[in-house]
Amino acid sequence: MPEGHTIHRLAKDLNRDLRGAKLAASSPQGRFAEGAALLDGGQLRRAEAHGKHLFLWWRPDALVHIHLGLAGVWRRWPAPPPPPTAAVRLRLSGAAVTWDLSGPNQCAVLPPTAYQEIRARLGPDPLRRDGDPAVFAARVAASAQPIGALLLDQRVAAGVGNVYRAEILFLTGVHPLRAGRALRAEEIDAIWAESARQLRLGVRRNKIVTIDRGELGKPIKEAVRAEATNVYQQERCRRCGAAVASAGLAGRRIWWCPEHQQLP
DNA sequence: CGATTATGATTAA
DNA sequence: TAATCCTAATCGC
Secondary structure, X not given: OOOHHHHHHHHHHHHHHHEOXXXXXXXXXXXXXXXXXXXXXXXXXXXXEEOOEEEEEEEOOEEEEEEOOOOOEEEEEEOOOOOOOOOEEEEEEOOOEEEEEEOOOEEEEEOOHHHHHHHHOOOOOOOOOOOOHHHHHHXXXXXXXXXXXXXXXXXXXXXXXXXXXXXXXXXXXXXXXXXXXXXXXXXXXXXXXXXXXXXXXXXXXXXOOOOOOOOOOOOOOOOOHHHOOOOOOOXXXXXXXXXXXXXXXXXXXXXXXXXXXXXX
Protein backbone atom coordinates (compact mmCIF):
# COMPACT_ATOMS: atom_id res chain seq x y z
CA MET A 1 0.00 0.00 0.00
CA PRO A 2 1.87 2.88 -1.40
CA GLU A 3 2.39 6.55 -0.81
CA GLY A 4 4.81 8.61 -2.87
CA HIS A 5 7.93 7.22 -1.22
CA THR A 6 7.06 3.74 -2.48
CA ILE A 7 6.81 4.90 -6.08
CA HIS A 8 10.08 6.83 -5.97
CA ARG A 9 11.81 3.85 -4.45
CA LEU A 10 10.37 1.63 -7.18
CA ALA A 11 11.60 3.95 -9.91
CA LYS A 12 15.04 3.80 -8.37
CA ASP A 13 15.03 0.02 -8.04
CA LEU A 14 13.60 -0.60 -11.50
CA ASN A 15 16.27 1.66 -13.00
CA ARG A 16 18.95 -0.22 -11.12
CA ASP A 17 17.68 -3.68 -12.05
CA LEU A 18 16.23 -3.35 -15.52
CA ARG A 19 17.31 -0.17 -17.23
CA GLY A 20 19.00 -0.57 -20.60
CA ALA A 21 18.72 -4.33 -20.96
CA LYS A 22 16.49 -6.26 -23.28
CA LEU A 23 13.46 -7.42 -21.33
CA ALA A 24 10.77 -10.04 -21.60
CA ALA A 25 7.28 -8.69 -20.87
CA SER A 26 4.14 -10.71 -20.26
CA SER A 27 0.75 -10.42 -18.63
CA PRO A 28 -0.11 -13.70 -16.90
CA GLN A 29 -3.34 -12.22 -15.61
CA GLY A 30 -4.25 -11.21 -19.14
CA ARG A 31 -5.62 -7.72 -18.74
CA PHE A 32 -2.44 -6.15 -20.02
CA ALA A 33 -1.72 -8.76 -22.68
CA GLU A 34 -1.78 -6.31 -25.55
CA GLY A 35 0.48 -3.83 -23.79
CA ALA A 36 2.89 -6.52 -22.67
CA ALA A 37 3.16 -7.82 -26.23
CA LEU A 38 4.10 -4.33 -27.32
CA LEU A 39 6.79 -4.06 -24.65
CA ASP A 40 8.19 -7.57 -25.02
CA GLY A 41 11.76 -7.58 -26.27
CA GLY A 42 12.19 -3.84 -25.75
CA GLN A 43 14.23 -1.91 -23.23
CA LEU A 44 13.46 0.21 -20.21
CA ARG A 45 14.94 3.59 -21.00
CA ARG A 46 14.01 5.16 -17.68
CA ALA A 47 11.62 4.79 -14.76
CA GLU A 48 10.35 8.02 -13.25
CA ALA A 49 7.97 8.95 -10.43
CA HIS A 50 5.78 11.96 -9.82
CA GLY A 51 3.79 11.58 -6.62
CA LYS A 52 2.08 8.21 -6.73
CA HIS A 53 2.39 7.91 -10.52
CA LEU A 54 5.05 5.76 -12.14
CA PHE A 55 6.17 6.33 -15.72
CA LEU A 56 8.20 3.79 -17.66
CA TRP A 57 9.84 5.21 -20.75
CA TRP A 58 10.29 2.36 -23.14
CA ARG A 59 12.47 1.84 -26.17
CA PRO A 60 11.22 1.90 -28.76
CA ASP A 61 8.25 4.18 -28.68
CA ALA A 62 6.17 3.58 -25.61
CA LEU A 63 5.21 5.28 -22.40
CA VAL A 64 3.79 3.05 -19.68
CA HIS A 65 1.72 4.72 -16.99
CA ILE A 66 1.21 2.84 -13.72
CA HIS A 67 -0.73 3.82 -10.62
CA LEU A 68 -0.80 1.28 -7.82
CA GLY A 69 -3.96 2.54 -6.13
CA LEU A 70 -4.67 0.92 -2.81
CA ALA A 71 -3.89 -2.67 -3.66
CA GLY A 72 -1.16 -2.50 -6.28
CA VAL A 73 2.24 -3.98 -5.53
CA TRP A 74 5.51 -4.83 -7.28
CA ARG A 75 7.48 -7.88 -6.23
CA ARG A 76 11.10 -8.52 -7.07
CA TRP A 77 12.59 -11.94 -7.80
CA PRO A 78 16.21 -12.81 -8.40
CA ALA A 79 16.59 -15.27 -11.29
CA PRO A 80 15.13 -17.72 -11.65
CA PRO A 81 11.71 -16.31 -10.70
CA PRO A 82 8.88 -18.54 -9.52
CA PRO A 83 5.96 -19.05 -11.88
CA PRO A 84 3.79 -15.94 -11.78
CA THR A 85 0.61 -16.05 -9.73
CA ALA A 86 -2.68 -15.64 -11.56
CA ALA A 87 -2.98 -12.02 -10.44
CA VAL A 88 0.24 -10.76 -12.03
CA ARG A 89 -0.76 -8.02 -14.46
CA LEU A 90 2.72 -7.43 -15.78
CA ARG A 91 5.94 -9.40 -15.49
CA LEU A 92 9.20 -7.80 -16.60
CA SER A 93 12.18 -10.13 -16.77
CA GLY A 94 15.83 -9.29 -17.29
CA ALA A 95 18.69 -11.75 -17.10
CA ALA A 96 19.20 -11.42 -13.36
CA VAL A 97 15.98 -9.97 -11.97
CA THR A 98 12.24 -10.24 -12.54
CA TRP A 99 9.62 -7.76 -11.35
CA ASP A 100 5.93 -8.68 -11.02
CA LEU A 101 3.17 -6.07 -10.88
CA SER A 102 -0.20 -7.02 -9.44
CA GLY A 103 -3.35 -5.14 -8.50
CA PRO A 104 -2.58 -1.76 -10.07
CA ASN A 105 -5.29 0.83 -10.44
CA GLN A 106 -3.77 1.88 -13.75
CA CYS A 107 -1.41 0.12 -16.10
CA ALA A 108 -1.53 1.29 -19.68
CA VAL A 109 0.59 2.14 -22.69
CA LEU A 110 -0.06 5.78 -23.51
CA PRO A 111 1.08 8.23 -26.16
CA PRO A 112 4.04 10.33 -24.94
CA THR A 113 1.80 13.40 -24.80
CA ALA A 114 -0.01 11.84 -21.85
CA TYR A 115 3.08 12.40 -19.72
CA GLN A 116 2.57 16.16 -19.55
CA GLU A 117 -1.20 15.82 -19.26
CA ILE A 118 -0.96 13.60 -16.21
CA ARG A 119 1.75 15.68 -14.59
CA ALA A 120 -0.24 18.86 -15.19
CA ARG A 121 -2.98 17.48 -12.96
CA LEU A 122 -0.51 16.94 -10.11
CA GLY A 123 0.83 19.40 -7.60
CA PRO A 124 4.50 19.70 -6.70
CA ASP A 125 6.18 16.54 -5.45
CA PRO A 126 8.45 17.15 -2.44
CA LEU A 127 10.68 14.32 -3.69
CA ARG A 128 11.29 15.85 -7.10
CA ARG A 129 13.87 18.50 -7.91
CA ASP A 130 11.19 20.40 -9.77
CA GLY A 131 8.79 20.27 -6.81
CA ASP A 132 8.21 23.94 -6.07
CA PRO A 133 7.42 24.82 -2.43
CA ALA A 134 6.00 28.16 -3.56
CA VAL A 135 3.31 26.42 -5.58
CA PHE A 136 2.39 24.30 -2.57
CA ALA A 137 2.31 27.36 -0.32
CA ALA A 138 0.16 29.32 -2.74
CA ARG A 139 -2.39 26.51 -3.10
CA VAL A 140 -2.64 25.97 0.63
CA ALA A 141 -2.89 29.68 1.40
CA ALA A 142 -5.65 30.12 -1.18
CA SER A 143 -7.89 27.41 0.22
CA ALA A 144 -10.63 27.37 2.82
CA GLN A 145 -10.30 23.60 3.08
CA PRO A 146 -8.75 22.12 6.21
CA ILE A 147 -5.06 21.34 5.86
CA GLY A 148 -5.80 17.69 6.64
CA ALA A 149 -7.85 17.52 3.45
CA LEU A 150 -5.41 19.58 1.39
CA LEU A 151 -2.54 17.22 2.13
CA LEU A 152 -4.47 14.34 0.60
CA ASP A 153 -5.28 16.40 -2.50
CA GLN A 154 -2.71 15.40 -5.11
CA ARG A 155 -3.11 18.78 -6.81
CA VAL A 156 -1.73 20.43 -3.69
CA ALA A 157 1.14 18.08 -2.89
CA ALA A 158 1.75 14.96 -4.96
CA GLY A 159 2.78 11.87 -3.05
CA VAL A 160 1.40 12.43 0.44
CA GLY A 161 -1.13 9.81 1.51
CA ASN A 162 -3.17 8.96 4.56
CA VAL A 163 -0.34 7.91 6.85
CA TYR A 164 1.95 10.78 6.00
CA ARG A 165 -0.74 13.45 6.23
CA ALA A 166 -1.45 12.48 9.82
CA GLU A 167 2.20 12.14 10.75
CA ILE A 168 3.36 15.33 9.02
CA LEU A 169 0.72 17.36 10.83
CA PHE A 170 1.69 15.75 14.10
CA LEU A 171 5.38 16.46 13.54
CA THR A 172 4.68 20.09 12.69
CA GLY A 173 2.17 20.52 15.51
CA VAL A 174 -0.64 21.59 13.21
CA HIS A 175 -4.25 20.64 13.91
CA PRO A 176 -5.71 18.92 10.81
CA LEU A 177 -8.91 20.95 10.85
CA ARG A 178 -7.27 24.35 10.50
CA ALA A 179 -8.08 25.98 7.17
CA GLY A 180 -5.23 26.32 4.69
CA ARG A 181 -5.72 30.04 4.46
CA ALA A 182 -5.61 30.39 8.24
CA LEU A 183 -2.09 28.98 8.46
CA ARG A 184 0.93 31.22 8.92
CA ALA A 185 3.49 31.19 6.11
CA GLU A 186 6.06 29.60 8.44
CA GLU A 187 3.67 26.80 9.24
CA ILE A 188 3.07 26.07 5.56
CA ASP A 189 6.80 26.08 4.90
CA ALA A 190 7.35 23.72 7.81
CA ILE A 191 4.70 21.34 6.50
CA TRP A 192 6.40 21.22 3.11
CA ALA A 193 9.82 20.70 4.66
CA GLU A 194 8.55 17.95 6.93
CA SER A 195 6.81 16.28 3.97
CA ALA A 196 10.05 16.26 2.02
CA ARG A 197 11.99 14.97 4.98
CA GLN A 198 9.58 12.17 5.84
CA LEU A 199 9.13 11.06 2.24
CA ARG A 200 12.90 10.96 1.79
CA LEU A 201 13.24 8.81 4.90
CA GLY A 202 10.50 6.59 3.50
CA VAL A 203 12.38 6.12 0.24
CA ARG A 204 15.53 5.25 2.13
CA ARG A 205 13.79 2.71 4.36
CA ASN A 206 11.21 1.61 1.84
CA LYS A 207 8.82 1.87 4.75
CA ILE A 208 6.99 4.54 6.69
CA VAL A 209 8.62 5.14 10.06
CA THR A 210 7.93 8.53 11.59
CA ILE A 211 8.62 8.03 15.28
CA ASP A 212 11.51 9.97 16.79
CA ARG A 213 14.12 7.27 16.77
CA GLY A 214 13.56 6.72 13.09
CA GLU A 215 16.45 9.00 12.11
CA LEU A 216 18.84 8.08 9.38
CA GLY A 217 21.81 6.21 10.72
CA LYS A 218 19.83 4.87 13.63
CA PRO A 219 17.58 2.33 12.00
CA ILE A 220 14.86 0.93 14.14
CA LYS A 221 15.22 -2.78 14.29
CA GLU A 222 12.18 -4.69 13.20
CA ALA A 223 10.08 -1.57 13.42
CA VAL A 224 6.68 -3.12 13.68
CA ARG A 225 4.06 -1.27 11.72
CA ALA A 226 1.97 -0.61 14.81
CA GLU A 227 4.97 1.04 16.46
CA ALA A 228 6.21 3.07 13.52
CA THR A 229 3.85 6.05 13.78
CA ASN A 230 3.12 8.70 16.38
CA VAL A 231 -0.63 9.06 15.88
CA TYR A 232 -1.71 7.18 12.75
CA GLN A 233 -3.95 4.34 13.90
CA GLN A 234 -2.69 4.86 17.43
CA GLU A 235 -4.81 4.90 20.55
CA ARG A 236 -2.32 7.03 22.45
CA CYS A 237 0.20 9.60 21.33
CA ARG A 238 3.54 7.85 21.26
CA ARG A 239 5.26 11.01 22.50
CA CYS A 240 3.05 12.06 25.41
CA GLY A 241 0.55 9.26 25.94
CA ALA A 242 -2.53 11.43 25.47
CA ALA A 243 -5.59 9.75 23.98
CA VAL A 244 -5.38 10.29 20.22
CA ALA A 245 -8.37 11.97 18.57
CA SER A 246 -9.69 10.88 15.19
CA ALA A 247 -12.30 11.85 12.63
CA GLY A 248 -13.28 11.31 9.03
CA LEU A 249 -11.67 13.88 6.78
CA ALA A 250 -11.69 13.93 2.97
CA GLY A 251 -13.12 10.44 2.83
CA ARG A 252 -10.49 8.82 5.05
CA ARG A 253 -9.81 8.61 8.74
CA ILE A 254 -7.25 10.90 10.33
CA TRP A 255 -5.69 10.80 13.78
CA TRP A 256 -4.10 13.59 15.81
CA CYS A 257 -2.78 14.34 19.27
CA PRO A 258 -4.95 16.84 21.15
CA GLU A 259 -1.92 17.94 23.19
CA HIS A 260 0.58 18.48 20.38
CA GLN A 261 -1.91 19.75 17.81
CA GLN A 262 -4.27 22.41 19.07
CA LEU A 263 -6.67 24.78 17.41
CA PRO A 264 -5.72 28.42 17.95
C1' DC B 1 -14.03 -19.80 4.37
C1' DG B 2 -16.44 -15.49 3.93
C1' DA B 3 -16.14 -10.70 5.58
C1' DT B 4 -13.35 -6.93 6.49
C1' DT B 5 -9.75 -3.82 5.89
C1' DA B 6 -5.89 -1.10 3.67
C1' DT B 7 -0.48 3.70 2.93
C1' DG B 8 -5.84 5.32 -3.57
C1' DA B 9 -8.72 7.61 -6.65
C1' DT B 10 -12.52 8.18 -10.01
C1' DT B 11 -17.24 8.25 -11.18
C1' DA B 12 -22.04 8.52 -10.27
C1' DA B 13 -25.80 10.14 -7.49
C1' DT C 1 -21.66 10.48 0.24
C1' DA C 2 -21.70 5.92 -2.11
C1' DA C 3 -20.37 2.65 -5.35
C1' DT C 4 -16.69 0.95 -7.80
C1' DC C 5 -12.13 -0.94 -9.16
C1' DC C 6 -8.12 -4.36 -7.69
C1' DT C 7 -5.37 -7.61 -4.52
C1' DA C 8 -3.80 -9.70 -0.21
C1' DA C 9 -3.48 -9.96 4.61
C1' DT C 10 -6.15 -10.45 8.62
C1' DC C 11 -10.12 -11.48 11.40
C1' DG C 12 -14.26 -13.70 12.94
C1' DC C 13 -17.07 -17.79 12.69
